[in-house]
Amino acid sequence: MTPAPTRPALVVFDLDGTLLDTHVDLVESLNHTIAALDLEPVSYDDLTHLVGQGARVMIERACRLRGHPLESDALPPLVERFVAHYAGNMPGRTQPYPGLVAAMDRLKSQGYRLAVCTNKMESLALGLLDKLELTRYFDAITGGDTFEYRKPDARHLTGTIDRAGGDIARAVMIGDSVNDIAVAGNAGVPSIAVPFGYSDVPVNTLGPDHIITHFDELTTELVEMLIRDFAAKVAV
Template sequence: MTSRKAPILSAPLVIFDLDGTMIDTAHDLIDSLNYTIAARDLAPVTFEDLTHLVGQGARVMIRRAFALREQPIDDSEVESLLERFLGHYKEHMPGKSRAYDGLEACLDRLQAAGYAAAVCTNKMEELALPLLEKLSLTSRFSAITGGDTFAVRKPDAAHILGTIERAGALPARSIMIGDSINDIMAARNAGVPSIGVTFGYSDVPVAELKPDHVISHFDELTPELVSGLLAHRN
């Protein structure tokens, strides 16, 4: 981790979750997971299943798929199936994964208004970094952190706070945008406002997680919305 001190007038920071928030990765996650669990003859999972499985990275997703099918799995098998998952996912990347409608225009708008952007995802770095690169998004962000960047991950506050520090920003001038309970809880734990998106992979309607604001399209994510939420933070 850098020990860089944030300058007093650092840009306010909008922190994005990746899977189900910036990028629609569901099709490729399901494909690679089904390829992985087929090695143990487990029945394929659906999008509806994915909303219960995704959120804590690939290792947990594999474990949850076995729990869903009521099949035991030991630690060494998780590790070998993780390798199978990673190999398949990387080989097909970016597959059908695409930025959600309006994301790039939203990033342009925020940047023009003097906002910085960062990524805080529970996806492993070795998947998140090349995926963003293949979608030509890497240069948009002051920091990109994954589920294995720090000793803890979302919903732990330290994942968001570490991302803010790497971006050279301040918690009091940062906001988190995400699709799932991990994002909204991590923001709450870190004391930063949150925006929930309705189009992601939450297993409950995102409004039930009580983010500070809900959007259903990136057209709604404006500098005015962000500055208003930052001004009214508790």
């Protein structure tokens, strides 16, 4: 009997610090937001300690960093201020990381599916990718408010895989932070880390299955190797 053909894999990307270099626009919108409280601006060096859980947590962390912890009722208007500024200035100076578009073209040409799983608000993720004319690459784009749970909860990634029409046994997660590597581990999916994002620790300390330093390294051969090796490891 002829074996069934192997189903093309699904490659799931984080957004900020993985797909896109968003740091300039995040810092500008965050500083615009906390200026309403007369707080000292944050810098790029601060950003690695602030991002990863969406706008609400980023604002809370920035205020705490500046010695101004927020009461719960003070947060909603600040989130609205951040979203209005960020969305109103898209795409700003945000750009895909070098080699990303060519890598996605490579994968798509081989029938691979692509998705985004980010803790950024879904509306902001969709708006930003649309402004950069990248939406067409993805079979699903989910944000931190798409479901009732977010990374590192495994259900954020498994829900994204389902929406993209993928198979969890044929999926890989790529990210720059602890949440990305953790959600892959929690979901039982191999992970690829990138060191050029916003992690506040070296990505090799997060325990990814593989690290790439440039998207030129993201090939179908690498994806297949990771899926094969991960399945073998789990089976032991």
